[in-house]
């Protein structure tokens with residue numbers, strides 16, 4: 001099985017190194033025969049090849065069984081022209097691999113409740129899976145940077161969804177809910193947007209095939225409120241690309257430990273796994289980044305792309321154990337715990 | 351001075367009655383000569399006249415010195431056809447009055463910190479003004495409910511901003527910041543949207559005229575995170591219609607007392623004031639709604655539309671005093687306080 005590793009920029013190299021070490025260990029233990037191949041992307045690739053997503057990287061990813069991604073971006077490339085910015089690698093991989101479903105499980109572990117910005121009684125028990133449509137909507141609609149319209153300069157972007165796009169992502173959410181608590185919350189702004197009205201009526205039709213699933217519809221503004229005042233009400237949230245971008249980041253910080261959160265972006269043939277945090281240029285190269293989000297992303301890779309449930313669980317349990325033993329990287333360190341740098345935390349998991 | 355009162359639906363009548371009583375009292379005290387005229391809107395207007403925003407209501411509002419609005423909506427009108435839904439009254443008034451700037455001050459009073467879903471050390475000192483563009487963007491762009499495109503049914507909405515629209519709202523935010531802490535955070539998604547890139551470059555140009563103001567740009571996903579993990583970093587937030595809708599609701603619940611939050615929607619000639627909470631059909635008619643958000647909206651009306659600073663401060667201080675005396679409506683009631691219904695709370699303020 002070929003895993004393409006794309007470390008990217010900043011702490012990307014350090015955290016993917018950790019996750020690869022963990023994957024190698026389970027590969028031996030469970031005889032998975034994993035092979036790894038590293039490719040550049042982001043600012044690093046721009047510096048090397050003049051483009052944030054070299055064709056060789058994209059092709060390697062397309063031919064891989066799964067992709068493990070670090071993070072891209074940094075102030076070094078702030079003034080690079082828009083089409084060559086590090087983030088373009090992210091959008092290019094999404095489109096190039098057809099990564100239509102972004103999955104973000106946000107579970108607030110009892111042991112980590114104290115890190116949440118929310119009061120314990122509010123955040124306790126939160127366990128939500130956000131399913132975000134990732135290759136449609138306003139992200140990939142037609143756009144215009146500048147035109148004269150009715151005498152003034154304006155710019156525009158087209159928000160749009162087709163019925164098959166909505167079907168696909170809502171089906172995915174329904175299937176995911178079946179393995180969880182049988183509840184799907186679809187988020188839109190159907191009191192204002194035509195696209196949301198198509199979204200809502202299409203969702204209702206898909207839901208008819210899943211009588212065992214409770215479907216709830218929420219306006220995006222209401223959802224933004226509910227995530228803060230009562231996050232444990234949710235099971236699976238499904239939404240479009242833009243709302244998903246905003247809500248999944250809002251939800252991520254509820255856990256108080258963004259350095260712990262993995263994600264999966266599911267494609268028709270190849271899928272991509274990455275931590276939800278960024279490239280943290282301020283601590284890059286210092287060996288102190290929290291590798292757990294990337295290690296947990298590697299577990300998702302085993303679960304979703306290779307169907308190696310046992311090996312995935314093994315990694316997740318090793319992470320729980322390292323935390324239970326008191327290891328904490330600087331982002332989560334508090335008195336009474338064992339301060340661990342990236343290497344120490346990785347060894348603890350290994 | 352003519353104030354048009356639009357109670358709307360649900361608790362709208364009760365809360366605007368309270369606010370009008372308070373306005374009458376300060377009108378006498380400060381010789382403001384306020385006159386009041388009530389008009390229907392929302393579901394109530396639909397039931398009476400077959401439309402959520404009768405022409406007479408809109409015209410009265412256009413000719414008023416200011417509008418005091420309650421709230422609209424309720425399950426009774428859930429199946430009314432989209433173009434006649436209660437919310438259309440809101441959008442119609444915004445467009446009809448040219449209410450381009452929605453202002454939401456969110457201040458977490460020390461005495462109310464305990465109501466916040468956030469931990470005290472995080473939310474303490476939060477005092478942010480959200481300035482949301484209210485009559486542009488994707489809310490009022492062209493839209494298509496259904497068309498066949500490349501063989502599939504799709505729907506679309508056009509997000510768009512022109513330079514003059516952005517100029518106007520950013521100017522407003524800069525002026526507001528001058529009276530506050532001289533910081534403006536402009537929120538966009540310029541790493542993805544062309545409209546956001548025009549927004550950002552236009553904002554930068556406006557900011558050149560305000561060297562005393564610190565301008566910061568944040569992506570909307572990052573802002574959604576920052577509002578939860580560090581809300582007290584903000585002074586004035588300025589953003590477009592859709593992002594403003596989401597972020598201002600997220601920010602509203604940080605205070606833990608949404609029944610306390612007023613808003614102003616500023617137009618070229620007439621402005622509108624309303625609580626940010628909804629029509630609360632579940633408690634309508636019971637006389638227990640919290641009138642403070644509407645009373646504080648009335649204070650904003652005096653401040654922004656009539657330039658009666660003293661009378662406005664008088665109301666705000668009366669509200670603080672009623673709270674300090676321990677009066678709490680059921681939404682905020684806790685042991686040790688005085689349980690107040692709408693009438694008792696209003697008298698306390700009076």
Ligand SMILES: CC(C)[C@H](C(=O)O)[C@@H](O)C(=O)O
Pocket residue numbers: 087090091245541542571
């Ligand atoms: C980098 C950016 C284009 C991206 C997005 O908006 O999708 C990021 O915020 C994310 O959520 O992965």
Ligand SMILES: CC(C)[C@H](C(=O)O)[C@@H](O)C(=O)O
Pocket residue numbers: 191192221437440441595
């Ligand atoms: C009722 C609805 C159309 C409205 C909006 O989205 O603007 C509401 O959510 C608000 O924020 O005032």
